[in-house]
Amino acid sequence: MSVVDVEDVWKRFRIPHERRATILDHVAGALSLLEGKRYSFEEFWALKEISFRLEQGESLGIIGPNGGGKSTLLKLMARVMRPDKGRITLYGSTAAVLELGIGFHDDLTVKENALIYGVIMGIPRSEITKRTDSILDFAELTRFQDARLKTLSSGMTVRLAFSIAIQTEADIFLVDEALAVGDMKFQEKCLNRFREFKKEKKSIVLVSHNMELVKAFCEKTLYLLDGETRAFGPSEEATRQYIEDMKTSTSSA
Numbered sequence: 001m002s003v004v005d006v007e008d009v010w011k012r013f014r015i016p017h018e019r020r021a022t023i024l025d026h027v028a029g030a031l032s033l034l035e036g037k038r039y040s041f042e043e044f045w046a047l048k049e050i051s052f053r054l055e056q057g058e059s060l061g062i063i064g065p066n067g068g069g070k071s072t073l074l075k076l077m078a079r080v081m082r083p084d085k086g087r088i089t090l091y092g093s094t095a096a097v098l099e100l101g102i103g104f105h106d107d108l109t110v111k112e113n114a115l116i117y118g119v120i121m122g123i124p125r126s127e128i129t130k131r132t133d134s135i136l137d138f139a140e141l142t143r144f145q146d147a148r149l150k151t152l153s154s155g156m157t158v159r160l161a162f163s164i165a166i167q168t169e170a171d172i173f174l175v176d177e178a179l180a181v182g183d184m185k186f187q188e189k190c191l192n193r194f195r196e197f198k199k200e201k202k203s204i205v206l207v208s209h210n211m212e213l214v215k216a217f218c219e220k221t222l223y224l225l226d227g228e229t230r231a232f233g234p235s236e237e238a239t240r241q242y243i244e245d246m247k248t249s250t251s252s253a
Contacts, residue, residue, distance in 0.1 A: 002091060003172055003203050004054035004077070009086035011047040011072055011227075046072045047227045050086070054220065059204040061214030061235055063242050064224040070207045071176055073224070074098065077205060078174050092171030095121055097162045106150035110141055110160060113149050117164050131167050139163035140186065159186065166193050173197060176207045211239045 047069045054060050062070045075081045077088055078096040103120050104113050114135050118128030136142045139159040144152065152160075165173065194217055197204060208214055214221055214235055221238035223231040231241040 001056045002053050002089075003056050003058070004052075004060070004091070004205070005087075005089040006050055006052050006073075006077075007087045007089075009047055009050040009073075009076065009083045009088060010045060011069075011076060011081070012084045013044045013046055014041040015044050016041050045227055047076075047083070047224075050222075050224075050229060052220075052222055052229075052232050054203060054205075057201040057203065058220060059198070059206065059218045061218035061221040061238075062205065062207045062224065063209070063211070063214060063221055063239065064230070065246075067226075068224040069227040070224055071098075073222075074174055074176050074205065074207050090172055093122065093169065094172045094174060095165040095168040095170035096174040097158070097165045098174070098176050104149055104157065104161070107148055109146050110149055110152065111136065111145040114160065114164055117161070118167065121164060121168050122170075123168055128167070135160075135163045135167060138166075138189065162190060170202070172203045172205065174205045177209070211243065215239055 050069075050073065052060075062073060064070055072081070074096075075098065076083050077090065078094065078098060080096075080098065103117055105116070108116070111132060114132050115125070115128055118131070118135070119125055123131070133142070136145050139156075139162070141152075141156060141160055141163075144156070149157065162175075194204060198217065204217060206214065206218060218235050220233065221231075221235040222229065223238045223242050225245070230245070231238040
C-alpha cells in the first residue's frame with residue numbers, strides 16, 4: 001500500500017530581470033505597467049518530471065547539492081506550495097518540520113508559539129496544553145518559555161518546531177535538515193525518536209546532506225540534480241552515486 005505517490009511533478013519559478021531595491025523602484029515599475037511597458041521574467045524550473053512511490057512503513061531520503069530542488073519538493077509534499085504540473089498524493093496524516101518552523105510568530109512567546117503551532121499541526125487544543133511542558137523540555141527551552149520567539153537563535157527555533165511535530169500522531173513526517181541543529185545530545189534525542197517512528201511503521205521523508213543518516217533511516221533515496229532525478233532506489237546505491245558524482249565534480253574543478 002502506497003503512502004506517497006509523486007507523479008510527473010514540475011515546479012516553476014519566475015525570476016525578474018529588473019531589480020527593485022526601493023519603494024520608489026516598485027512605484028516606477030507599476031507606472032511602467034500602466035503605460036503598457038512589461039518587465040521581462042526568466043523561467044526557472046526547480047523540479048522537472050519527478051516521479052516516485054513510497055510504500056507503507058518505508059522512509060525516503062532526499063539528497064543532492066544545494067539548489068537541486070530538495071527543499072522545494074519537500075514544501076510541495078507539505079502543501080506549502082503547489083506543483084505547476086503533476087500530482088502529489090499523501091495517504092495519511094502528515095507532520096512537517098521545515099526551515100525555521102513555518103507558521104511561527106516572532107512577537108509571541110515560545111510557549112504561545114508551542115500552543116498555536118501544535119493546533120496548526122492538528123493536535124487538539126486541550127491535548128497540546130497538556131503536552132506543552134514536555135515539548136519545551138524536549139526542545140531544552142523551558143527556561144525560555146516566556147521569551148519572545150524573535151530573541152531565539154534559528155537553531156533553537158527549529159528545535160521547538162521539531163519537538164512540537166513529534167507530538168502529533170502523524171503517519172508521515174517531512175523533515176528538512178532538522179537534525180543538523182543543536183549539540184550531539186539533542187541530535188541523539190531526535191535520532192531515538194526517529195527509531196521509535198520506524199518501529200511504529202511510520203514513514204519519514206528526510207532532506208539531508210548526511211549520507212550516513214540517510215542510509216540509517218531511509219530504505220529509499222531520491223538524488224536530485226538540477227531539479228531532475230539523477231538516481232532513485234535503495235539508499236546504499238543512490239548515496240553511492242551522489243558521492244561518486246561529487247568526487248568527479250571536485251576533481252574536474
